Amino acid sequence: MPPTDTGAAISPAPAHQGCAGPGPDTAAPRSSRFRGFTVEDDDPDSEDTLDLRLPADFIAFCAGTTVGLLDRPSAWGPVATSAGTFRLMPVHIEHDLPLVHRWMNDPAVAPFWELAGPPSRTEDHLRTQLAGDGHSVPCLGVLNGTPISYWEIYRADLDPLARHYPARPHDTGIHLLVGDAADRGRGLGSVLLRSVADLILDRRPVCARVVAEPDLCNTPSVAAFLSAGFRYAAEVDLPAKRAALMIRDRVLRHVL
Template identity: 65%
Template sequence: MPPTDASTDAGTNSAPGAGSGAEDTLDLRLPDELVALLGDDGPETGPRLDCDDLLDAPADWGPVTTAVGVFQLVPVRIGRDLPLITRWMNDPAVAAFWELEGPEDVTAAHLRLQLDGDGRSAPCLGVLGGVPMSYWEIYRADLDPLARHYPARPHDTGIHLLLGGVLDRGRGVGTTLLRAVADLVLDSRPTCARVVAEPDIRNTPSVSAFLRAGFRFSAELDLPDKQAALMVRDRALRNLL
C-alpha cells in the first residue's frame, strides 16, 4: 500500500477560486522550464504509457489553469528527480507520515516499485508555473491492497500528495491542486466514477484540504500501517462540492 499523504495545507482559508474545477488550457504556451522537463528523456522510461495503461496515461493529461497558476503532472524520472524528491522526503513534516526519510536509496526503491510495475501506480512531479513543487502518486485504488479495506468499485483512482516547499503550505495551494488533479482524473478517465484518498486520520491539515477540495469523509479505515480517513470525490457530486 502506498504511504500516506503528507500535510497539504496548514491554514484554514482556501485559495481564491478553489471551489471551481480546473479549466482546459491546451492552447497555453508552456513555460520553458516545463518544456525542458517534458523533453528530458533521461535514462528511465518512466510509467507505462502504452494503450493498455491502467491509468489512461497521466503524462498526456496536459496542463490546467488553477487559481494559483498553470499546473501539470510530469512523470517522475529517477535520474532527473531523485535528489529533489529525496530532499522533500527528509523534511520532518513529510517524513512523519510518508516514513521514507533517509538516503537516496530509500526514495529510489520506493519509486522503482512503481516505475518497474505494471502501471497501476504513476509517480509524478507537480509542476506549477514551470517549477516542480510537489510529488504525486496517481494509482488504481481498486487494484491496490487498499481495496481490501473498503467497498472498492472498478476504476476507483487514488491520490497521494506532498507539497515540497514550505511556502506552499498553509495558504490553500494543496486544496486548489487536489481539486484540479481530481478533476483531471475524472475528465481523463471516463470509466472512473470516484477519486479516493486515505490520509492518516491524525493529519488534520491534509484531511481538511481534501474536504475543502470537494472530497467527502466516507469512513475511518483500520489499515495495517495507520488509521486512515477514507476521502471520496464522486463524479456525480463534483459540481456540488
C-alpha cells in the first residue's frame, strides 16, 4: 500500500482496485481498520494467532505509567542517518495539526489514509490514539530539525491486526507517511524505515520483529522495505487488493 519507497501499512479497503494508486511514500491508516483479511504463511514454525484482549485494569495501569505499552517512542532520542540527524517527536495537536492535516490532504496521500477533508477529521484520528490505551503512538519524524514525516508506532500483537497474521509477543508495527512530494522518490523512505526499525529494536529489547504491510502491487515500496532490511514473509488478502507482509527480524538485522 504505501508508495514508492516508503510506507508501512495497507491501504483502506475499497479505495483502490488493482495495482494503480497514488504517488510514492504514502501509507495507510491505523491497523484498527484492518479487518477481513487472511495471511498465507507456509512457515511450519509459525505460532497460532491469539485473540488478545487486555483487561481494563491492565490498560489503565499502562496508561498511567511513564513507559506504557511501547516504551515511549518520543523518548528514544536522535539517531544519525545518511540523510542527517533523525528523531521521533510526540504529536502535539495544538501545534502539529495544521501540518499533519495538510499532508493528509495531499492527493497522493488521501486515497491511502482516507483522512482528507476538514481539520476535524485528522484531529479525531490523532485524538483517538492519544486518548487510547497506548498501543498506537502518533509521532512526527524530524530530520535535521525539520518535520518531514508522520509515523504511527504500534503494538501489532495487541492490535486487531494480530488476529490475521501469526503474531508474536511484542511485535511492533510501523505506519509511515513522508509528507512533502519533494522528499519522496529519492530513497529517503528506505533510510527512515531502516532507522526507525533499528530504533525499535534498540529501544525495545523485548521486541524480536518489526512488521509492515506495503501494497503487493507497489513494487518500489516493497523494494524499499527490502532495502531497509525487511524480508518478504507472506501475502495478505485484502478486500480490494493483496499486500506484502514485511518483517524485520532482530536476528537478521546485521545481515539484511
